[in-house]
Amino acid sequence: MSETTDPGRKANAFWPSALRLLKVFAPYKLQLMTAVVVTVVSVVLQVWAPLILGEAVNVLFHTDGIDFARLGELIARVLAMYVVAMALMWLQGRILIIIGVRITYLLRQDVERKIHRVPSNWFDGTQRGDLLSRTTNDVDNIQNALQQTVSSLLNGLLTIIGITIMMFAISWRLALIALIAVPIAALVVGIIGKRAQKLFSAQWANTGKLNGHVEEAFTGHEVVTLFNRQEAMNEEFAARNDAVYQASYKAQFISGMIHPIMQWVTYLGYVGIAVVGALQVAAGRLPLGSVTAFIQYSREFNQPLGQLAGLANMIISAVASAERVFEFLDAEDEDDTDGELDQVVGAVEFQNVAFGYGETPLITNLNLRVEPGQLVAIVGPTGAGKTTLVNLLMRFYDVDAGAILLDGTDISTVSRAQLRKPIGMVLQDAVLFSGSIKHNIAYSRPDATDEQIIAAAQAARADHFINQLPEGYDTEISLDADAISAGERQLLTIARAFLSDPRLLILDEATSSVDTRTEALIQEALAKLQQGRTSFVIAHRLSTIRAADVIVVMDHGDVVEQGTHAQLVAAGGMYHDLYTAQTQHNLEGGR
């Protein structure tokens, strides 16, 4: 989590990540082999064709008249070879582009699946912007590299091999000189590549951090404007932007050096060949023709080598990105159990539950029994652990000790999906998705009919305002739009929970932004809906609480009182104090 953003931590893990990226190709072995074979044939034709062209040139040298029939035949052969070679190149390109796209597709799929599998608390400590940067910027970077390098990589490698063979065929001595360039090149790439890799890791880590800041500044835009803190945000942005700039220009410079250095090394080879070749010819050990042919080949040898080196920065950068993506994919999964739940009746029991978000325990020993069909109100000061109680029941978090039983079954043995299906929950933050209002209500139950959706909206008292919107139930909701107020958002999420027709209903301060008259109407609907299901309501407002069958008073993570409204008022404890604090003014004023 927090340490995952440390830029230098695994900066040396180039090969593991690179190999792992290669392994992604494994399912496409067959296609890849086809591509290799196709490329081999194509490269052989392309290396061969110049020889025939050379023959054709020789035909022109015949001083006693040019044999045009022979020339025509040779040209036709060369043309045929090139047509085939290019058709094969095209075929190879098609195969590789499809594999490349497919792999990025699968990588994205993996990332998305992973989001649903990591434990809920994974999101607590991670900057959302950094995670988003991993899933977008980094994956995108890999995609670009796959699209642009794989084909050239294959062509280049095979061409080098082909030309090496040809060079050895002419003169092994000169070939060795040409090949000296290879280990030197490998050394150069190794040394520079390592530095570049560190810098690229830093670049992408810094990009993640920058993204985190941008994400925060843009989502907290209102607060920034209110306090006129644009300048301070800009300063922070500038610092992170500079960090990205520093890392990325250095990374590009260092990795960009690979190409000229490699070219230089090959030029050295070229000079060596020219000098040694010339000396050999001068000594009469080699014919001049061989040396010129050799120089031709060594130039052709250098060309793909340079091309490969030019791809190095893209590849190194992509591997650095891959490392960040893999880091997320390697995060530990939420362990799930596969127990089943029978028909849920709705008896809930907390037995000696202990829990803490970090090391500090929040709940030490919580016991609570709820009968099926009861309406349970949970009250208590903020931070008393009310939401935590619900989080545990939903298994967003698991208890540290003790057990929670649903109809006598320990919920930690039940699969999370099984457990959550019969529960309808309205969270403290009213989260809506982009899409129509109808779509948002039906989120809890995709097969719902329009009538059911409208009925749920009516019960949640959302129907009225929805009908006033220009397009009613088909009005599109944008993520952060202003047009729908906070209270209205809550009404939509309540409608969503109502529609799912749950056995257990959990409302976590679901009506905090809703006016009390509307809330009272929702209460009525809730009372009707209440029949035969267990409900948990977290609320501060007395009007909400009074109707409950059981009121649970929490403080410092534990249940301190429970009972009906009348019992608790009579008991004169914490609830009594809360109750009088809220009512005395109202009672005075209301009369």
Added chain:
Amino acid sequence: MLKLLARFGRPYLGHILAVIALQLLTVGAILFLPALNAQIIDDGIATGDTGVIWNLGGIMLAVAFAQLAAAIASVWFAARSAMSIGHDLRAAIFRRVSGFSSYQMSQFGPATLITRATNDVQQLQMVTLMSLSMLVMAPIMAAGGVVMALREDAGLSWLVWAAVPVIVVIMVGAGLKMMPLFRQMQEAIDDVNHTLREQITGMRVVRAFVREDYEAKRFTKANQHLADLAVGVGKIFVLLFPLISLVLHIATAAVLWFGGMRVADGLVEVGSLTAFMQYLLQILMAVMMATMIFLMIPRAMVAAKRINEVLATEPELTEGTREADDVAGHLEFKNVSFSYPGADEPVLEDISFTAAPGQTIGIIGSTGSGKTTLLNLIPRLIDTSAGQVLIDDVPVAEYSRAALSKVVGMVPQKAYLFSGTVASNVRFGAPNASNDDVWHALETAQARDFVIARETNGATGLESTIAQGGTDVSGGQRQRLAIGRTLAAAPKIYVFDDSFSALDATTDAALRDALAEQLSHATILIVAQRVATIQDADHILVMEHGRIVDAGTHDYLSETSTVYQQIVASQVGHV
């Protein structure tokens, strides 16, 4: 795209010119080496003079070194200028978005703005880098090739004039076909990112309703769409290189055939014919380099367009120049109306009231009645459509932003906290506040106790950390920290937008008592759902459908206002 790059590239013109000059040097060296080699063959080998061979070898080595130095320097200038342009673009976008109003913000949506500020800029900066390192070189090489080819034998130059237009037609045709696909592709990437963002922010809801499968399907659809487009683009692209190569190979073959005829007629030497073929190959190489970048340019053009959209959006909220050193905090709404652009119904209609220092104004009303909109007008998160909001008889628009933020302190309905520490959040509006000030603000906000008890990874109290959005504190704690943040800034006018909704009644009451004591000289506006929160206010506004329907003290409204009576009744019940 060119306009944008020209604008942001201007400061780095020197660098860019250096890149071009250095690359000319590099290309010169590259072209010089074969000539030296030819000389070794002609002067060295032919005469068997080893001294000449060593000499020329030494010159070749020197040229190779010069080429290396020039190439590395060029890479440095290219990397520096391309990344600087990216840096400046990001900064420009960020600055521009900082000046957006809330409405403009929601028009774009934070998700796409984030993509534009990072991913789109990334595209543009990479294409700039590639262009600088290759696009400069490719035309020089191609042009050099064409010129040299034409010089060798004018009789065959028609082949060059035939091949080059064919290549241009192929490239332009492919470009035109790919452009719209690239635009769709960038939109598809947006869509994929947007879906991921929603899944991450709405993770609890997805899990609570067990809709992981649905989300997976939704994502797969977006992802598949993106993949389909990528394959579509890729299929055109992979055709490009073989096709162009083929054209050049056919041209080479033609050179041999027609050249052969000219050789037979004694019009041309074989040597220049082979050289001619060499130069054709060089053109091919140059074209191949260009196609590499060709893949990136259309995407970068789309990115540039999206960046331009942001940069071309003028910040809606202007600011005045008036400072507010001696503002008392007298607030007045004069016949204020507000409606969203294009909406039929106004959100606020004809709102008038005044609030003097020392006064508390309570605002109550049903969900969606316009309470938040009304408050947003005071710090100018939005501007009125008609009428005026005045502070000390001066329209709010005449104050500078800095002055306004000093005068108006608003606690928004959504208590957003930034990642950092408790202290960094409370100091957000008052960077110079001392620890005592911070503690004082927290105490008034009833946050002192839980802050003292807070511990995160060894950091305690003020230094304990806060996650982005404040997701690691409870709703009520978040609200109190947000209140503390505003208190620390010590404005003249306090605006609380339903800022006590997550507080229990005891804390609520204690907080109000503390506020009444501490802020006795301030102007206070409180929107609330609970009657108890506002009943002590000097003046209460009752809102319905964007209008003030009743106004007065609690006692007065309890007697005269049916709406207010209903609200009271819904809270007290029938005791």
